[in-house]
Amino acid sequence: MSKVFEVPLYPYRRSADQDAATPVRHPVVVVGAGPVGLALAIDLALQDVPVVVLDENDKVSWGSRAICFAKRPLEILDRLGCGDPMVDKGVVWNLGKVYFDERQVFGFNLLPEQGHKRPAFINLQQYYLEQFLVERVRQLQAEGKPVELRGGNKVLDVKQDAAGAELTVGTPEGPYQLEADWVVACDGAASPIRTLLGLDFTGRVFEDNFLIADVVMEAKFPTERWFWFDPPFNRGQSALLHKQPDNVWRIDFQLGWDIDRDAELKPENIDRRLRAMLGDEISYELEWSSIYTFQCRRMDRFREGRVVFAGDSAHQVSPFGARGANSGLQDTDNLAWKLKLILDGKSPVTFIDSYDLERVHGADENILNSSRSTDFITPKSEISRIFRDAVLDLSERYEATRPMVNSGRLSVPCTYDGSPLNGPDCDRMPQRTRPGSPMVDAPVPGGWLLDQLGSRFYLLTIDQDAPDRIKVEGVTAKRLALSLVDDADSYLAQRYLGEAGSAVYLVRPDQHVAARWDHFDETAVKMALLTAIGR
Known part of the structure; x- marks a missing residue:
């Protein structure tokens, strides 16, 4: 059994700020050292933006929590220097199977095409991701990058004006004050920062509960995502099985709404459910268990003055679809370069509103997909259940009905259609790489x-x-020149040329397309670059 989450990684140490005569001011203070807060801090430090991370804890999260990490977040982690340890440790999978009762009704492949560096998904316990991120912070500190991680530092109060914010921070040695140009709240679904500012979520709480059980066992199940509707071992409900590293298996059991949570978490009751599923002959050890309720909610806006919200502090979705941590990493990917430009004086302060606009769009997309999944998995009327079961029956024989089966629409990268940062488009090129979309990887000379x-x-x-x-205006776009003279049928051509014979793409620092043309026009490129930096 892994004990990573029991080891203090960033214990409390007194900082110089606590002995200063007046509050010390920092460009960015990040509250929360989970995956989202740590990823943001690394991104900022790599761009030489000084950042302090405050967390009341001193170790990684207990329990596996988020376990499914999608291709696009893995690419973000590659840019941050953390992708390789994630994939090396994680369980790689592309295939999933859906069962109705005891019958497999269909399977799917989430990455059916070749020519990608990263797989569709890996499974990895959240505590490993946090460990790798903390190790990356330590590496950057050793290189002299401006990042500091303070454990045992709890934010007690937030005051702000038009120019910045002042935080009161509690420690084992008493409180102190510090100031920040920007505060980013990455402090989770219960977000104390959100509460201190009198803000809340809007959205839906679904009337259902699921039991998570992380089980250590030797099992011969393949490395696939298995989802059951109405299985014999959990009649009238659903279940999910995922493999993680270290022989840890994530098992989810739908419980229904009117339950006794304390009773369901008793070891003997969890054992009863696991034995019904696995049989009496399998030996296992229960590593972690929890009960969660489906919620699809978000804040009305992700910016409140000089405080910006990211990850679970800004939005929540149900776990089926792996859209929680994955969308949080896309939040930080969108935010870091914008804070950099604002702090450098190259973009106006109002440029931060593009983060709110684009990531609210991403959150709404996730909430829509997650809500639809939840409605299919947990029908709330007899008519809805009859329809759901008919779709499952038909999907075994008829391919046309399979897109209607919804066991969790799994995380995909967000395209910022309609963003004010988008520039010109060329309709002769593929839709998948239009302005607002993330760049699609492809093999190129020298690698990826x-x-x-x-x-x-x-x-x-x-x-x-x-x-x-x-x-333009102090911002430089560096050229990356590629040619298809000797490889016209390459993945690069398929993904970036379409019917065009050549291409020019303006790419944002978060690897999203800002604009594209089938020929180079310096004036057009400069105008698109100005648009992309909010000028």
């Missing part, structure tokens, strides 16, 4: 496309001449 696009603006040219750099 996304590995050559760091945390800055790039001008990707494919068989087009252009200057090595384009610069």
